[in-house]
Amino acid sequence: MSTTLLEPGQEAGRNYLNADYSIRSWLLTTDHKRIAILYLVSITFLFVVGGASAGLMRLNLMTPQGALTSAETYNKLFTMHGLIMIFFFLIPSIPAVLGNFLVPMMIGARDVAFPRLNLLSWYLFIAGSLLAMVSALTGGVDTGWTFYTPYSTTYSNSYVVMMAVGVFIAGFSSILTGMNFIVTIHTMRAPGLTWFRLPLFLWSLYATSAIFILGTPVLAISILLLGLERIFGVGIFDPKLGGDPLLFQHLFWFYSHPAVYVMILPGMGVISEVIPCFARKRIFGYNFVAFSSVAIALIGFLVWGHHMFVSGQSVYAGMVFSFLSFLVAVPSAIKVFNWTATLYKGAITYHTPMLYAFGFLGLFTIGGLTGLFLATLAVDVHVHDTYFVIAHFHYIMVGGAMMAYLGAIHFWWPKISGRLYPDAWARLSAVVIFLGFNLTFFPQFILGYLGMPRRYHAYPPEFQVLHVMSTAGSSILGVGYLIPLVYLLWSLRYGRAAGPNPWGAKGLEWQTPSPPPTENFERTPVVTEEAYAYTGEEASVDA
Amino acid sequence: MPDSELALAHHFVDLDQQHDAATLGMWVFLVTEIMFFGGLFAGYALYRSIYPAAFGHGSRLCDVTLGAINTVVLISSSLTMALAVRAAQLGLRARLIAFLAATLLLGSLFLGIKFLEYSHKFHEHLVPGAGFGYSGPNSRQVQLFLCFYFGMTGLHALHMVIGVGVLLVLMVLAWRGHITPLRSNSVEVAGLYWHFVDIVWIFLFPLLYLVDLHK
Numbered sequence: 001m002s003t004t005l006l007e008p009g010q011e012a013g014r015n016y017l018n019a020d021y022s023i024r025s026w027l028l029t030t031d032h033k034r035i036a037i038l039y040l041v042s043i044t045f046l047f048v049v050g051g052a053s054a055g056l057m058r059l060n061l062m063t064p065q066g067a068l069t070s071a072e073t074y075n076k077l078f079t080m081h082g083l084i085m086i087f088f089f090l091i092p093s094i095p096a097v098l099g100n101f102l103v104p105m106m107i108g109a110r111d112v113a114f115p116r117l118n119l120l121s122w123y124l125f126i127a128g129s130l131l132a133m134v135s136a137l138t139g140g141v142d143t144g145w146t147f148y149t150p151y152s153t154t155y156s157n158s159y160v161v162m163m164a165v166g167v168f169i170a171g172f173s174s175i176l177t178g179m180n181f182i183v184t185i186h187t188m189r190a191p192g193l194t195w196f197r198l199p200l201f202l203w204s205l206y207a208t209s210a211i212f213i214l215g216t217p218v219l220a221i222s223i224l225l226l227g228l229e230r231i232f233g234v235g236i237f238d239p240k241l242g243g244d245p246l247l248f249q250h251l252f253w254f255y256s257h258p259a260v261y262v263m264i265l266p267g268m269g270v271i272s273e274v275i276p277c278f279a280r281k282r283i284f285g286y287n288f289v290a291f292s293s294v295a296i297a298l299i300g301f302l303v304w305g306h307h308m309f310v311s312g313q314s315v316y317a318g319m320v321f322s323f324l325s326f327l328v329a330v331p332s333a334i335k336v337f338n339w340t341a342t343l344y345k346g347a348i349t350y351h352t353p354m355l356y357a358f359g360f361l362g363l364f365t366i367g368g369l370t371g372l373f374l375a376t377l378a379v380d381v382h383v384h385d386t387y388f389v390i391a392h393f394h395y396i397m398v399g400g401a402m403m404a405y406l407g408a409i410h411f412w413w414p415k416i417s418g419r420l421y422p423d424a425w426a427r428l429s430a431v432v433i434f435l436g437f438n439l440t441f442f443p444q445f446i447l448g449y450l451g452m453p454r455r456y457h458a459y460p461p462e463f464q465v466l467h468v469m470s471t472a473g474s475s476i477l478g479v480g481y482l483i484p485l486v487y488l489l490w491s492l493r494y495g496r497a498a499g500p501n502p503w504g505a506k507g508l509e510w511q512t513p514s515p516p517p518t519e520n521f522e523r524t525p526v527v528t529e530e531a532y533a534y535t536g537e538e539a540s541v542d543a
Numbered sequence: 544m545p546d547s548e549l550a551l552a553h554h555f556v557d558l559d560q561q562h563d564a565a566t567l568g569m570w571v572f573l574v575t576e577i578m579f580f581g582g583l584f585a586g587y588a589l590y591r592s593i594y595p596a597a598f599g600h601g602s603r604l605c606d607v608t609l610g611a612i613n614t615v616v617l618i619s620s621s622l623t624m625a626l627a628v629r630a631a632q633l634g635l636r637a638r639l640i641a642f643l644a645a646t647l648l649l650g651s652l653f654l655g656i657k658f659l660e661y662s663h664k665f666h667e668h669l670v671p672g673a674g675f676g677y678s679g680p681n682s683r684q685v686q687l688f689l690c691f692y693f694g695m696t697g698l699h700a701l702h703m704v705i706g707v708g709v710l711l712v713l714m715v716l717a718w719r720g721h722i723t724p725l726r727s728n729s730v731e732v733a734g735l736y737w738h739f740v741d742i743v744w745i746f747l748f749p750l751l752y753l754v755d756l757h758k
Contacts, residue, residue: 104554110553110554111553111554112554113554113564113568114564114568115554178571179568179571179572180568182571183564183567183571184564186563186567187560187563187567213571213574213575214575214578215578216575217575217576217578217582218578218581218582220579221579221580221581221583222582225582225583228694232672233672233673234690235690236590236687236690236691236694238687240683241671241686241687241690242590242593242597242684242687243590243687244589247586251582251585254582524556
């Protein structure tokens with residue numbers, strides 16, 4: 001492998017990275033690709049913060065009485081971990097980084113429909129995350145990421161309002177991103193690119209955007225009402241006036257359950273891109289995969305009540321929500337079966353993105369199936385608010401969404417940076433992450449089933465073995481996340497030039513140089529074939 | 544440079560595409576606004592069904608006359624806004640500025656009357672919180688009603704303030720000759736926004752002011 005030198009002519013052209021090196025040109029850019037990079041850098045930083053707070057929690061749980069922190073600090077740590085990872089990492093991760101980079105490229109457009117709003121969304125995100133950081137550093141929040149009333153409005157003695165304002169502002173950055181994607185996909189597709197020729201990544205981002213624009217405003221209004229109630233000491237959730245704190249839970253979960261699909265749908269889109277490429281086959285059942293994204297988004301709006309099975313919601317509401325929660329598993333299962341069928345008799349190569357895709361398949365399936373336990377009313381009474389729930393949603397969010405995010409970064413890194421990363425290191429880290437993840441979270445299923453409640457800083461001694469296993473796993477996971485950070489940065493300087501299409505993949509984004517020029521395509525491409533028109537005869541990947 | 548080139552942003556293929564994107568974008572934004580207000584409407588519906596009597600009492604505290612005047616003011620402003628959009632599309636600059644100014648005036652009048660109502664409530668100690676002074680029946684649930692009153696009309700007024708700001712910007716643009724038939728998207732989408740804010744009021748007025756009037 002040559003190190004610093006590029007083949008002659010490889011970097012002769014202007015691209016979006018070398019078009020201008022000034023800081024001003026980055027901070028005032030309206031280029032969707034540069035905004036994607038701005039998001040990538042910011043959320044990587046926030047991921048480290050959120051990961052560090054999780055690391056401290058796991059260290060504390062090494063011993064039954066709590067090895068490290070006071071109970072109060074522990075409460076602030078898990079609150080911070082949840083808030084940062086959900087609102088400031090996972091929700092923007094694939095949409096704001098890869099979506100911003102890829103939506104215009106995949107449809108053959110020069111930019112998103114509203115480039116200035118796109119930049120505004122990044123600034124809103126930064127403003128929101130700064131407020132969250134300041135709130136965390138000056139005293140923290142101890143309500144849990146769910147901000148349940150009346151604790152958050154009346155009793156919590158922590159910086160709730162500042163954190164709530166941060167989440168509120170960051171929400172508007174999601175809304176702007178969602179608006180941009182919907183309008184861009186509707187109005188700016190290249191000639192010949194019909195809806196059923198769109199890459200499935202775009203179908204999933206479209207469904208995600210629908211959740212952004214329908215759900216996020218409801219979160220915004222509930223957080224606004226919560227903030228007003230805390231500031232003025234009076235409001236609509238106040239039980240003293242006859243208000244109902246459960247209303248807050250309804251409004252909160254009306255967004256925050258669909259937000260789970262915001263985190264997983266883009267990941268499903270990534271898997272739908274990666275699997276056909278490395279199996280060299282058309283996706284099996286394109287229409288089913290496409291419409292299952294839409295179905296997940298729609299049904300996902302009708303299941304929020306399963307977070308309140310034990311909150312005093314009526315038993316009939318509980319039964320309906322339970323049924324609908326089972327229903328949402330159907331389109332998810334359709335996707336898994338279709339990906340598996342795509343692999344069948346494919347010419348499979350095991351490059352890094354594919355390893356992440358395999359990791360996703362297994363872990364998402366476990367996460368999804370354990371979700372059915374929780375959708376079952378009677379079982380949920382037993383495992384509600386235990387580590388079983390924690391393990392379940394981490395299998396979806398870390399095992400699913402995070403695996404897909406890393407897979408996506410590895411798949412499109414050559415396009416984004418123009419360089420190849422060392423594949424051996426990348427495969428190694430994918431395996432380390434997979435092992436570390438399972439060691440961290442599988443014991444938590446058992447812990448939860450045995451009765452270990454979530455959010456406790458101390459526990460009975462008989463749980464210690466499983467807790468120590470989990471902590472050990474989290475340190476392996478941490479190392480696994482560090483390795484890509486190192487070799488991806490390394491590759492920026494020393495990686496081999498990637499060329500336009502290192503994977504031999506289909507899709508418009510691979511038909512332009514890497515890194516792409518600022519205007520993406522020299523001339524607007526014309527699409528004449530369906531997505532994933534792999535024949536199985538393509539040259540194998542040499543990377 | 545010809546107007547058609549000035550009008551087309553670099554990333555669109557043609558003016559039609561740009562127009563479609565602008566209007567669709569505003570419609571999508573209005574969907575988010577519906578959901579934003581929707582949370583409050585849902586809460587209102589819940590509590591009104593639990594406490595119908597208190598919401599009736601609370602509603603009598605609202606000044607129906609001022610509310611009705613404001614409704615007329617706002618509907619009139621929708622008319623002038625629609626006329627402004629038409630003038631922009633036809634390229635009638637003087638008329639565009641006049642109708643924008645009329646809309647701006649009517650919007651400000653609405654906000655002035657709203658301010659008057661708020662100050663009455665303040666003097667009558669009807670603002671929820673520590674200084675709340677209503678002592679009639681169901682006083683606590685009446686306070687809940689007034690939370691909704693201030694929350695919903697306050698949020699609506701905030702949207703009006705933003706709308707007035709947008710109108711000011713559009714007037715400056717029109718004054719400088721930056722709005723032409725080919726470059727009238729901004730007026731059109733601002734019009735969509737303005738009509739939406741009016742429609743919200745059309746729902747707020749009966750829900751808050753007229754609850755108990757039929758008795």
